[in-house]
Amino acid sequence: MARQNYLFTSESVSEGHPDKVCDRISDAVVDAYLKEMPEARVACETLATTNRIVVAGETRGPASITNDYIAHLARMAVKDIGYEQDGFHWENCDVAVHLHAQSAHIAQGVDAGGNKDEGAGDQGIMFGYACRETEELMPAPILYSHRILSLLADARKSGKEPVLGPDAKSQVTVRYENGVPVAATSIVLSTQHLDPALTSEDVRRIVEPYIRTALPDGWITGETAWHVNPTGAFVIGGPDGDAGLTGRKIIVDTYGGAAPHGGGAFSGKDPTKVDRSAAYAARYLAKNVVAADLADRCTIQLSYAIGVSEPLSVYVDLHGTGRCDEARLESTLRDVMGLSPRGIREHLNLNKPIYERTAAYGHFGRQPDADGGFSWEKTDLVDTLRPLAG
Known part of the structure; x- marks a missing residue:
């Protein structure tokens, strides 16, 4: 017990923490690509230190997203956060952009072709969690x-x-x-x-x-x-006091240590990357399970292999608070939502420029936005799932 x-x-x-500055810039790059091309591929990492920002990674998208434009995006993110100090100023800091084309070997595993559906961008495990501690169903x-x-x-x-x-x-x-x-x-x-x-x-x-x-x-x-x-x-404060990197605050981004984390960061990744999209899907499903009164606590794990479309496993733990059979729930969740990378993106409508706003104050427990942001916080599966109780 x-x-x-x-x-x-x-x-x-806060959004001005060095690591969060980097998350914000990386997600601004993701949004810029998705705004121009919803099927763009982005894996963007940012480093920030005293009056210097370095943006690196792999992309596949329109040529209109130039290095100069990415540098501009970085400066605008820093300006909005509020840095105008001698050691880190949005206007005066040096911005270096080192983005290059996505690996063809990764692309061949991810892209759909012939009878092959789009595969996961990497192997990995992702977790979602919900509980009744707060109205937002968050710890x-x-x-x-x-x-x-x-x-x-x-x-x-x-x-x-x-x-x-x-x-x-x-x-x-x-x-x-x-x-x-x-x-x-x-x-x-x-x-x-x-x-x-x-x-x-x-x-x-x-x-x-x-x-x-x-x-x-x-x-x-x-x-x-x-x-x-x-x-x-x-x-x-900020990068002048301590260097920052994208993806170093993954526990802050999720459940504060109250639930497992698979290890993959979210920021800087387009939604074909299951590190991001499958973690959103797992939260969405766990929240709907709790909102449907099937349990007071719910943890869901999804696992993937690179290039493989469907998850290798779906695991549900209701922590002894369940009012339905967990094995039956695992099967039902596969039916109510496609859990391939494409299925997740289409169900949650993730191919949109909605990610810069997620970079601070948590990816979960937020209100869904009218333009599709935080769609994984909706509870629109409640009526479908509620009959499983009993």
Whole structure:
């Protein structure tokens, strides 16, 4: 039986964190290609350090996406995030673009041809998860860690808190009683600030109202431990303070450690890459299972081989909370949604420029957008799945 009384912690990082700057740029490149050619192929990695950005990888798409345009996209992403400091400035930093054509050997396994359907772009395992801890069917610690930083970013960008810088990290430790999240036992927030004279106490006075807004009523008590900028001054931030790379915050991107992760990053990859699309599909299916009241918790694993269309396995774990047979559910999920790379893309309508917005504050637990963004958060399979209960 699963433990019922325990503490669990998750962290998030802001859009100005060095790794998230890189995720944002890589996904801006993906969107640019998909906007011009929905069937484009993109595998884009970004490195950022003091006043330098390097974009590298493989693409297949229109010649209109030039290196100069990609450099422009990188600068615009950094500008929107808010970096205009001496060591990392959107206008003055050096941007080097080293993208080249996709490997023909990979392409031959992925592309459809003759009687062969499109295959997976690589081998790998992907996980999806949902639970009843929050309205978004997400684990509470990661959801509220994201929410803290999102509120602070909104306040910074609106001009309400101009002293805050783009780089920040949050961490929330949640106490569970009888399996239900009930309180925050500790809150950690480190945020860049532009005034060197500010103390940790000064920063806490600025950020505390936003943190209290982000968490449920009653979760912060007199026993909650606060650690706000615990090392003191945090003026040098972003890639000037620490180099960033695409794909280094995969646990932040998903479930905060409350569920397994297959290991593949999302950002910088077009939706033929199952690292991204199959992880979205697994979340979509797990969320619909929980929303259909078939379980209180659901983990789904999908596995693929490069060049092979259909998944090698579909595994469902309802963690002892299920109200249906797991083996039957595994079979049904294959029927209600095509789980080939093409089937996933078509069902979730993924061949769109919808990825730059996913780069910060989590790929899951978000509201579906009218233009198709976050389509994997829809619960439109509930009526189909609900009859399986019993």
